[in-house]
Amino acid sequence: xxxxxxxxxGMGCRRCVREVTARLRDVPGVATVSADAHRSLVRxxxxxxxxxxxxxxxxxxxxxxxxxxxxxxxxx
Numbered sequence: 001x002x003x004x005x006x007x008x009x010g011m012g013c014r015r016c017v018r019e020v021t022a023r024l025r026d027v028p029g030v031a032t033v034s035a036d037a038h039r040s041l042v043r044x045x046x047x048x049x050x051x052x053x054x055x056x057x058x059x060x061x062x063x064x065x066x067x068x069x070x071x072x073x074x075x076x
Contacts, residue, residue, distance in 0.1 A: 004053060006042040009063040013037055023056040
């Protein structure tokens, strides 16, 4: 399981949070989505790829930026 934190420019209200979280829930491998409109932050966990997460915003008015992506530990 990996965690990704995004700063999403343009996400500042409840409607925006609903739209952003709906886009991200459709990304393959996303297990949880948590958004904070006041800070424009989104936290994801799951097996999703960074490319798929960023691609979810294609054609939207939101501009996501990866804040951190902790390294995943290698499997056994």
